[in-house]
Amino acid sequence: MMFNVKKGKKRFSLTVLGNELSAWMLILPAIFCVYFLVVRPQIMGFYWSFFDMHGYRVEEFVGFENYRRVISDTMFLKTLINTCKYVIFSLLIGYLCPIVLAIMLNEMVHVRNALRVMIYLPSILPAVAGIALWYMIYYPDQSGLLNMVLGWFGAEPYGWLQDSRNTILYIVISMTWQGAGGTVIYYFSALQGVNRELYEAAMMDGAGFFRRIRIVTLPHIAGISLLFLVRQIINVFSVMEQPLQMTGGGPNGASTTLGLQVYKYGFESIKPQFAMALGVIMFLILMAVTVFYFYLNKKIESNNE
Amino acid sequence: MADKRNMDKGVLTNIDMKRPRYKALYWTMLAILIIWSVGICVFPVVWVMLTGFKTPQEMYAIPATLFPENFELSKIVRVWNEMKFYKYYLSTFIMSAGAVVFTLVICGLGGYVLSRLKPRGSKIVFAVFFWLMLMPGTMRTVPLYMTFKDFPYLHINMLNSYLPIWLMAAADIFNIILFKNFFDGISNQILEAARVDGASNIRIFFQIILPLSLPVFWTVAIFTFNGNFGQFFWPFLLISEKEMTVLGVQLFNLKNSTFSMDYQMLALLFAMIPQLIIFAVFQRQIIGGVNVGGVKG
Numbered sequence: 001m002m003f004n005v006k007k008g009k010k011r012f013s014l015t016v017l018g019n020e021l022s023a024w025m026l027i028l029p030a031i032f033c034v035y036f037l038v039v040r041p042q043i044m045g046f047y048w049s050f051f052d053m054h055g056y057r058v059e060e061f062v063g064f065e066n067y068r069r070v071i072s073d074t075m076f077l078k079t080l081i082n083t084c085k086y087v088i089f090s091l092l093i094g095y096l097c098p099i100v101l102a103i104m105l106n107e108m109v110h111v112r113n114a115l116r117v118m119i120y121l122p123s124i125l126p127a128v129a130g131i132a133l134w135y136m137i138y139y140p141d142q143s144g145l146l147n148m149v150l151g152w153f154g155a156e157p158y159g160w161l162q163d164s165r166n167t168i169l170y171i172v173i174s175m176t177w178q179g180a181g182g183t184v185i186y187y188f189s190a191l192q193g194v195n196r197e198l199y200e201a202a203m204m205d206g207a208g209f210f211r212r213i214r215i216v217t218l219p220h221i222a223g224i225s226l227l228f229l230v231r232q233i234i235n236v237f238s239v240m241e242q243p244l245q246m247t248g249g250g251p252n253g254a255s256t257t258l259g260l261q262v263y264k265y266g267f268e269s270i271k272p273q274f275a276m277a278l279g280v281i282m283f284l285i286l287m288a289v290t291v292f293y294f295y296l297n298k299k300i301e302s303n304n305e
Numbered sequence: 306m307a308d309k310r311n312m313d314k315g316v317l318t319n320i321d322m323k324r325p326r327y328k329a330l331y332w333t334m335l336a337i338l339i340i341w342s343v344g345i346c347v348f349p350v351v352w353v354m355l356t357g358f359k360t361p362q363e364m365y366a367i368p369a370t371l372f373p374e375n376f377e378l379s380k381i382v383r384v385w386n387e388m389k390f391y392k393y394y395l396s397t398f399i400m401s402a403g404a405v406v407f408t409l410v411i412c413g414l415g416g417y418v419l420s421r422l423k424p425r426g427s428k429i430v431f432a433v434f435f436w437l438m439l440m441p442g443t444m445r446t447v448p449l450y451m452t453f454k455d456f457p458y459l460h461i462n463m464l465n466s467y468l469p470i471w472l473m474a475a476a477d478i479f480n481i482i483l484f485k486n487f488f489d490g491i492s493n494q495i496l497e498a499a500r501v502d503g504a505s506n507i508r509i510f511f512q513i514i515l516p517l518s519l520p521v522f523w524t525v526a527i528f529t530f531n532g533n534f535g536q537f538f539w540p541f542l543l544i545s546e547k548e549m550t551v552l553g554v555q556l557f558n559l560k561n562s563t564f565s566m567d568y569q570m571l572a573l574l575f576a577m578i579p580q581l582i583i584f585a586v587f588q589r590q591i592i593g594g595v596n597v598g599g600v601k602g
Contacts (some may be wrong), residue, residue: 023422030415033476045444104334107315118342126535128553272447279444286441
């Protein structure tokens with residue numbers, strides 16, 4: 001037989017060599033793209049963050065100077081706090097909401113598919129359309145949806161996104177609106193995988209609805225809900241498009257995030273060295289979150305065994 | 306209805322449903338879900354649609370009305386022509402379709418090599434890919450821009466073309482791994498038979514793997530198309546040529562334009578319609594695709 005399919009050592013022959021070469025040729029485009037668009041930018045972003053730059057031209061090594069400049073920027077602390085606010089608000093508003101919706105959806109006998117499609121609807125819209133939609137919902141005069149409703153109650157139009165105390169909250173609400181639907185579908189398919197016998201066993205023990213959810217359902221989705229927790233923290237921490245499109249970071253920097261600041265350094269004030277230094281700082285924070293995830297995930301997995 | 310509940314995976318059972326307490330709970334949950342899905346998920350979209358048909362005077366009428374006085378369907382045509390939306394549709398379509406082609410061919414072949422051919426050393430490639438996928442890319446934005454401005458070694462300027470978007474789609478490691486996982490499930494016997502017949506690797510991919518894996522190809526195609534159709538950031542950064550402006554960027558530009566709000570809302574509708582049609586047609590693949598993608602913790 002020319003092709004030895006048994007596991008173990010492949011016979012070394014010209015045919016095998018040719019075959020391996022042709023295999024590498026097929027994956028080469030993928031490796032090319034990943035190298036130049038993921039690996040190299042990652043490494044260079046780190047490396048160049050220690051260099052002074054003129055426009056986009058790399059000049060001389062300056063050590064930690066870029067980092068010092070970024071951190072001592074008067075806006076840095078405020079931006080960092082803002083970004084954390086985004087994360088905290090989005091966890092408070094948006095984290096439990098898909099889980100609760102999925103659990104309720106899972107109980108439904110009536111019109112379940114119609115509900116599922118409607119809940120998923122915001123998530124299929126392009127992100128930029130969702131952002132523009134909420135920009136109009138929050139529109140500061142009477143043509144905005146919320147001010148129209150306020151008008152019905154005789155209230156004056158309110159500035160929504162212009163109110164610097166709550167801008168972040170309103171942006172987070174719009175993000176939750178668009179993101180929750182997709183997450184519900186994931187939780188829903190996880191809930192469909194719960195073994196019914198577990199519920200029946202719990203019922204025999206006299207467990208009511210909420211107790212059954214606590215002792216059967218929640219442990220079953222612990223893994224995926226931890227994954228979504230971390231994904232949400234990571235995604236929201238690097239948020240950039242929403243403030244960029246809805247408020248431009250304003251009013252007066254009230255909704256600026258670290259991600260938006262990277263954009264501003266990189267493409268508005270053309271200080272790419274600062275953008276990369278700030279990017280590295282964000283990277284380190286997010287890596288810490290990721291490592292923490294793997295630590296917790298291991299714990300959950302060993303608990304389930 | 307009783308039979309239906311038995312097939313279900315819900316927590317409540319038939320026995321529960323005989324008790325008034327649980328009956329009330331069930332109907333409360335149904336009511337909450339209906340209010341949420343209709344009032345919160347669907348209503349804003351409908352509102353934009355309705356408001357787009359209002360005249361600017363109607364928009365500021367006191368008290369405000371929900372429905373426009375008259376539905377003038379010709380307004381859609383007028384807005385479409387005045388805003389030149391056909392142009393943006395065309396360029397967005399070219400950008401997204403290219404991204405789909407690049408993803409299916411390059412990621413598909415990548416997944417095929419990692420799953421079935423497994424040349425010496427490919428395990429390392431897989432491990433590296435997997436770790437890269439988990440890595441936050443916050444410092445990549447600027448170097449990526451510089452890469453497209455002056456591609457290393459080749460020194461090609463890719464600004465004002467869709468090539469960067471297409472290459473980025475091809476560099477989506479998640480899709481490579483998705484393909485690999487799907488191809489892992491294909492029986493070895495068929496592939497061996499083809500090999501004994503002397504079929505080349507690439508022929509096996511197109512003649513055997515591809516027809517057997519249509520669900521995953523569809524899923525990736527739909528998600529890639531959808532994802533790119535609404536792209537904003539990279540086209541915004543890379544493409545300044547007016548003729549090549551895509552929908553997402555145009556929607557952003559409209560905010561600072563002289564078009565009145567009702568025009569802007571109809572424009573927003575135009576940006577949503579393709580996605581809504583795709584969802585209506587491919588609903589099964591999209592919701593099923595969530596399972597293909599399978600988030601494993």
